[in-house]
Amino acid sequence: xxxxxxxxxxxxxxxxxxxxxxxxxxxxxxxxxxxxxxxxxxxxxxxxxxxxxxxxxxxxxxxxxxxxxxxxxxxxxxxxxxxxxxxxxxxxxxxxxxxxxxxxxxxxxxxxxxxxxxxxxxxxxxxxxxxxxxxxxxxxxxxxxxxxxxxxxxxxxxxxxxxxxxxxxxxxxxxxxxxxxxxxxxxxxxxxxxxxxxxxxxxxxxxxxxxxxxxxxxxxxxxxxxxxxxxxxxxxxxxxxxxxxxxxxxxxxxxxxxxxxxxxxxxxxxxxxxxxxxxxxxxxxxxxxxxxxxxxxxxxxxxxxxxxxxxxxxxxxxxxxxxxxxxxxxxxxxxxxxxxxxxxxxxxxxx
Amino acid sequence: xxxxxxxxxxxxxxxxxxxxxxxxxxxxxxxxxxxxxxxxxxxxxxxxxxxxxxxxxxxxxxxxxxxxxxxxxxxxxxxxxxxxxxxxxxxxxxxxxxxxxxxxxxxxxxxxxxxxxxxxxxxxxxxxxxxxxxxxxxxxxxxxxxxxxxxxxxxxxxxxxxxxxxxxxxxxxxxxxxxxxxxxxxxxxxxxxxxxxxxxxxxxxxxxxxxxxxxxxxxxxxxxxxxxxxxxxxxxxxxxxxxxxxxxxxxxxxxxxxxxxxxxxxxxxxxxxxxxxxxxxxxxxxxxxxxxxxxxxxxxxxxxxxxxxxxxxxxxxxxxxxxxxxxxxxxxxxxxxxxxxxxxxxxxxxx
Ligand SMILES: CC(C)[C@H](C(=O)O)[C@@H](O)C(=O)O
Ligand SMILES: CC(C)[C@H](C(=O)O)[C@@H](O)C(=O)O
Numbered sequence: 022x023x024x025x026x027x028x029x030x031x032x033x034x035x036x037x038x039x040x041x042x043x044x045x046x047x048x049x050x051x052x053x054x055x056x057x058x059x060x061x062x063x064x065x066x067x068x069x070x071x072x073x074x075x076x077x078x079x080x081x082x083x084x085x086x087x088x089x090x091x092x093x094x095x096x097x098x099x100x101x102x103x104x105x106x107x108x109x110x111x112x113x114x115x116x117x118x119x120x121x122x123x124x125x126x127x128x129x130x131x132x133x134x135x136x137x138x139x140x141x142x143x144x145x146x147x148x149x150x151x152x153x154x155x156x157x158x159x160x161x162x163x164x165x166x167x168x169x170x171x172x173x174x175x176x177x178x179x180x181x182x183x184x185x186x187x188x189x190x191x192x193x194x195x196x197x198x199x200x201x202x203x204x205x206x207x208x209x210x211x212x213x214x215x216x217x218x219x220x221x222x223x224x225x226x227x228x229x230x231x232x233x234x235x236x237x238x239x240x241x242x243x244x245x246x247x248x249x250x251x252x253x254x255x256x257x258x259x260x261x262x263x264x265x266x267x268x269x270x271x272x273x274x275x276x277x278x279x280x281x282x283x284x285x286x287x288x289x290x291x292x293x294x295x296x297x298x299x300x301x302x303x304x305x306x307x308x309x310x311x312x313x314x315x316x317x318x319x320x321x322x323x324x325x326x327x328x329x330x331x332x333x334x335x336x337x338x339x340x341x342x343x344x345x346x347x348x349x350x351x352x353x354x355x356x357x358x359x360x361x362x363x364x365x366x367x368x369x370x371x372x
Numbered sequence: 373x374x375x376x377x378x379x380x381x382x383x384x385x386x387x388x389x390x391x392x393x394x395x396x397x398x399x400x401x402x403x404x405x406x407x408x409x410x411x412x413x414x415x416x417x418x419x420x421x422x423x424x425x426x427x428x429x430x431x432x433x434x435x436x437x438x439x440x441x442x443x444x445x446x447x448x449x450x451x452x453x454x455x456x457x458x459x460x461x462x463x464x465x466x467x468x469x470x471x472x473x474x475x476x477x478x479x480x481x482x483x484x485x486x487x488x489x490x491x492x493x494x495x496x497x498x499x500x501x502x503x504x505x506x507x508x509x510x511x512x513x514x515x516x517x518x519x520x521x522x523x524x525x526x527x528x529x530x531x532x533x534x535x536x537x538x539x540x541x542x543x544x545x546x547x548x549x550x551x552x553x554x555x556x557x558x559x560x561x562x563x564x565x566x567x568x569x570x571x572x573x574x575x576x577x578x579x580x581x582x583x584x585x586x587x588x589x590x591x592x593x594x595x596x597x598x599x600x601x602x603x604x605x606x607x608x609x610x611x612x613x614x615x616x617x618x619x620x621x622x623x624x625x626x627x628x629x630x631x632x633x634x635x636x637x638x639x640x641x642x643x644x645x646x647x648x649x650x651x652x653x654x655x656x657x658x659x660x661x662x663x664x665x666x667x668x669x670x671x672x673x674x675x676x677x678x679x680x681x682x683x684x685x686x687x688x689x690x691x692x693x694x695x696x697x698x699x700x701x702x703x704x705x706x707x708x709x710x711x712x713x714x715x716x717x718x719x720x721x722x723x
Contacts, residue, residue: 107566135603137488157508157527157568164569172573174527176508180520213617215458217508218515222523245624252486252603252628266564270621273596277603 023056024325025081029090030063030106031303032313037090039315039365040322043338046369053334055326057088063303064094067109068102074112081113081296086325089113089298090318094305110298111161114153119289119296120182121189122151122268123324126255126275129284129316131346132355136252136278142343145279146201147258148193151268152186153289155179158265178219178264180226187230189290190262194237202256207238211247211263211271223264244271251275276300283354286320288328297325311360314352316342319368341371374407375676376432380441381414381457382654383664388441390666390716391673394689397720404685406677408439414654415445418460419453425463432464432647437676440464440649441669445656461649462512465504470640470647471533472540473502473619474675477606477626480635480667482697483706487603487629493694496630497552498609501541502619504640506533509616529570529615531577538581540641541613545588553607558589562598562614562622574615595622602626627651634705637671639679648676662711665703667693670719692722 026041028034037059047053060080066072081087092106113119126149128134130142139145160174167173190208199206210227212220224241231239242250244267250258251274263271276285282301289296299317307313319342327335345367351357352364359367377392379385388410398404411431417423432438443457464470477500479485481493490496511525518524541559550557561578563571575592582590593601595618602609602625614622627636633652640647650668658664670693678686696718702708703715710718 104566111567135488137486160527160569161567166569166573170531172529172570174568174570176511176525176527178523180522213620215455216462216512217525218511218517219523219525222517245620248599248621248625249628249632252625253632267621269564270596270599270618274599274603274625277600281600281604 022054022329023058023084025084025087026057026059027062027087027089027092028059029092029303030065030094031091031305031308033063033090033092033303035308035311035313035361036299036315036318037088039361040088040318042365042369043319043322043372046372047334047337050372051334051337053326053331055331062109063092064097064102064106067105068097068100074105074108077109078112078116081117085294086329087113087294087296088322088325089296091299091301091303093303096305111158113296114289115159115162117291117294117296118154119291119294120152120154121186121290122153123193123288123290124149124151124268124272124275124300125286126272126279128279129346130343131351132280132284134278134280136255139255139278144201145255147255148197148260149268149272149275150186150190150193150260150262151272152182152263152265155182156265176217176219176264178223183223183226184230186262187227190260191230191234191237194260197259200257200259205238206236206259207240208260208262209240209242209247209258211242211244211261211267213244215243220264227262247271248274251278272300281354282317283314284316284320286317286324288321288324290328295325295328297321297328311362312353313361314354315361315365337372341368344371373405373680374409374435376435376438377408377410378413378438378440378443379410380443380654381416381445382442382656382659384414384441384443384654386659386662386664386712387650387666387669388439390712391439391669393716393720394670394673394723397723398685398688401723402685402688404677404682406682413460414443415448415453415457418456419448419451425456425459428460429463429467432468436645437680438464438645438647439673439676440647442650442652442654444654447656462509464647465640466510466513468642468645468647469505470642470645471503471505472537472641473504474544474639474641475500475502475619475623475626475651476637477623477630479630480697481694482702483631483635485629485631487606490606490629495552496606498606499544499548499611500619500623500626501537501544501611501613502623503533503537503614503616506530507616527568527570527615529574534574534577535581537613538578541611542581542585542588545611548610551608551610556589557587557610558591559611559613560591560593560598560609562593562595562612562618564595566594571615578613598622599625602629623651632705633668634665635667635671637668637675639672639675641679646676646679648672648679662713663704664712665705666712666716688723692719695722
């Protein structure tokens with residue numbers, strides 16, 4: 022099966038290289054049938070005209086799964102390359118209707134949380150489902166500035182969008198082990214329904230959908246209270262579902278509690294396609310130096326395989342990765358001095 | 373000078389009682405000229421028709437300063453009392469044009485942060501300036517639900533609103549000691565200008581205003597990155613300025629890093645009026661049991677006095693409060709067993 026691979030900018034090609042080596046090894050050793058088709062798409066090739074948005078979307082539509090490295094290059098700020106790279110990610114999400122942005126918040130083995138009470142692997146382990154196809158973000162394709170005096174964006178919440186993202190969250194909760202604290206399966210609807218009608222609408226639809234999932238507890242929390250909760254009692258969380266912009270902010274917050282964006286991986290899922298990517302950026306300051314931490318890229322790859330139905334291979338990746346980290350192999354951001362290649366080789370050796 | 377006092381619901385009257393005792397003691401011992409005029413305004417009295425919004429606004433306009441306890445009572449959810457209480461706070465903010473919501477994030481003596489690297493008082497000490505008169509929140513007074521299929525709210529950002537809140541932030545930064553880490557004075561503009569035009573507009577106006585403040589460093593950060601920063605390196609922060617909704621979420625996040633809402637105090641400031649309140653709610657579950665922590669209410673009082681030009685008295689309050697806490701006096705939420713009255717008496721004794 023062909024998978025589209027977007028190499029991105031900055032550290033993108035380096036960490037993608039790690040992911041591809043792992044996919045190839047799984048092919049050689051265990052017969053995984055995945056063929057990564059690499060595309061040199063990123064701020065640089067958008068800037069020099071080698072690629073444009075429509076062209077990328079046309080290619081993307083040929084695939085069931087996409088593996089995406091971070092994009093963006095601040096050097097191209099003046100010529101628009103970085104803005105174009107950002108448009109790639111938002112256009113892929115919106116135009117391919119990848120409505121569920123799945124962002125696990127999981128304390129991996131060997132990684133330190135900045136929170137005092139959370140020291141064991143998986144003591145923080147929940148998933149944020151960020152609505153990815155509407156909300157405040159949809160105004161990216163609209164938005165108004167009037168006479169340099171006033172600017173307006175819209176937050177749009179639809180029944181269809183809220184129903185499908187709520188269902189997605191409950192279906193995911195079914196498949197989890199529940200919260201680390203007591204194994205209870207729950208979905209928390211996060212909004213500011215006390216202040217805005219669109220959020221109250223979101224909550225209402227969520228509540229309708231929840232009645233079809235008796236076995237999962239439906240909970241409700243305001244976004245400000247959730248920001249607190251994620252710091253004070255993250256072990257009580259299982260699945261969170263929220264609007265696009267809240268999901269953006271809360272998922273970065275979650276990532277910070279489990280060691281930072283270096284460990285934040287994600288999937289953007291539609292009813293028939295999935296795009297998988299690290300949450301972190303292209304880190305141009307450390308690009309080309311063979312020191313980038315490929316963990317989030319590798320975990321995104323694992324998530325892709327799992328979603329494609331290759332859960333067995335995804336398990337092999339995670340076991341080998343965690344064993345490597347447990348045995349002390351760490352990149353500089355993790356306080357060690359392993360290079361990206363050494364880190365990757367250690368994983369491959371474990372497989 | 374008369375000050376309007378809103379007693380609120382739940383623990384409101386209890387913690388307000390602590391604040392009033394302190395004000396009265398400052399009057400007796402040191403001649404502070406403040407006369408608290410108490411109003412029994414909250415969800416209950418809104419629900420039973422004793423008060424209505426217009427009436428409250430008319431009264432409020434007679435004062436320069438308002439001290440407000442938390443409002444809301446979940447028991448009144450069906451009759452609308454809680455919604456009305458929420459409308460009081462939003463109406464006061466919007467109708468009195470209290471455009472600057474000042475929310476200090478400060479690790480007080482004797483309070484434990486959940487963050488591993490932050491153990492000393494004031495090792496976290498910065499201020500979030502939440503724009504309080506427009507942004508996504510202004511849609512509270514509008515908002516549309518269409519055919520039960522779709523809901524829309526607007527985020528409105530104006531030049532006037534952004535100029536004045538930016539100026540406010542820079543003026544505040546001037547008066548601070550800078551960041552705990554290195555004393556550098558800075559204002560960080562927090563937005564998602566990469567995604568929405570209204571945020572790009574916010575950033576542009578902020579940047580224009582910043583050019584008038586050469587002595588303060590102007591910085592820029594996306595809201596998701598700021599959520600991380602507040603957990604990973606809060607000691608680098610001095611003043612943050614942001615849109616209303618982001619300010620709501622980020623200030624609760626900040627509060628969590630300094631021990632929770634029990635220690636989060638705030639001011640809502642216009643060009644000629646100020647309303648001061650704890651950020652926490654009315655905690656109906658512990659109301660009437662004399663165990664509520666009045667710290668946020670007392671710190672809000674101190675902030676009010678400082679804003680009114682009575683900085684000397686504000687200093688006396690803080691010194692006595694911190695001494696009481698340092699000497700081991702703690703309410704149950706702080707891990708002790710002091711009652712609200714004992715906690716208050718300990719402060720009064722120190723004054
Ligand atoms: C790059 C940016 C547009 C993107 C977003 O805001 O969604 C990123 O922050 C993310 O969370 O994936
Ligand atoms: C009570 C609610 C309307 C309020 C808000 O959302 O602003 C509160 O959360 C706050 O932060 O003061």
